[in-house]
Amino acid sequence: MAVGKLRALVANAAVVALVALTVAPLVYMVIVSFMPRGESGTLPIPLWPSRWSLENYHELLVRRQIDGAWFDYRILPALKNSIGIAMLATLFGLLLTVPAGYAFAKLRFRGRERLLKLLIAALVVPGQVAMLPLFLIFRHLGLVNSYAGVILPGLAGIFGVLFVRQATLAIPDELIDAARMDGASEMRIFRTIVLPLLTPVVVTLALFTFLASWNDFMWPLVILADQQRYTLPVAVAAIAREHAADGELMMAASVVTTMPVLLIFLLLQRYYLTGLLGGGVKG
Known part of the structure; x- marks a missing residue:
């Protein structure tokens, strides 16, 4: 004892x-x-x-x-930009990744396994490798120095698709087959059966997506040229270049950058833990 x-x-x-x-x-x-x-x-x-x-x-x-x-240091406009970009990236990212994850888990279509292997292979490619060709494509499309140019690359995240797929595999096939036999459409099955069961996973993915967009530094730095459109990490880095010796000012900027996402995480930590455990269950 x-x-x-x-x-x-x-x-x-x-x-x-x-x-x-x-x-x-x-x-x-x-x-x-x-x-x-x-x-x-x-x-x-x-x-x-x-x-x-x-x-x-x-x-x-x-x-x-x-x-x-x-x-002024334009921190408040950068804060508004970061909030708007992170919210839009989270919303549209969930609209794309959650149905895609469900499709890979429960729907049968031609080339599904090959496409899944391709996604897994692409997951190991560093994002920095794709920045130059992505920038050239966006320049051709006229999306350089635009909010759309910041948001679009992260909408269909491979990690999100695989995360939702893994969680959806835990849902019994019998439950979905019974709904199909009752005449429910795939959209209704997804909306009324699958989505409520995936709520913790969706909240966790939303938190991941929001944090990734909020903390992203390299891509907004590459794609944005106008200081009026800077996100918070880019604006803080611009201040640091001129005031690197002002430690107290830099710490205040770091607090402004960190505290909003820290509060969001603390508010959603119950769903976050549940979603992580749910995402690791395989049916």
């Missing part, structure tokens, strides 16, 4: 230590964002602000006049 309690104590201590190591950088990021300018660069490294200050957020988010001209 004593050995079992000792093992449990060691395991719990290891989990607590791992959580602390994971959370500590985020906590310190928030703390530094409230420090007065220049304090984080002093020695010894401060772990707590000498005084709590909102000046970094004020400078980052509030438009102000300098030498007679109005100036």
Whole structure:
């Protein structure tokens, strides 16, 4: 009994230590964002602000006049751009990937297995390899420096199709066959039977898609030329090029970038865990 309690104590201590190591950088990021300018660069490294200050957020988010001209870092427009792009990418991505995953799992059509193997093979190709040809195609189509150019490449994600397919395989074929015998169409079966059963998986995929779009840096940097259309990661990187030494300002920008998706994740974590477990079940 004593050995079992000792093992449990060691395991719990290891989990607590791992959580602390994971959370500590985020906590310190928030703390530094409230420090007065220049304090984080002093020695010894401060772990707590000498005084709590909102000046970094004020400078980052509030438009102000300098030498007679109005100036701001355009974080709020970039935040609006990121929210809109991520929401549209999530919505249209789900409309494409969820029915496709169901089709690969439960429908029989010519070339299904070959197409599935092709998708799996394409999954291992790095996205950076396709950026140049994709950019040339989008330039020919007139989609460079447009929101559509940012959104379109991620709509039919291979991972999402395979994720939904794996979860759909757990749904009994007898349930779907019974609905077909009752005269239900494939669309009705998908809408009234399959989709409710896949709700946790769909929410998990929506979270994955939203986070991927929100955090995407390389493709928006390549496809967007107008600063007015920058997403939040690109806008923060542009600020960092000019203010790399302003650690407190950069931490404030990082908090603005991180906190919205962190709150969304915390609100949806119950569906996220359920969806991950559901996605790993094979019927």
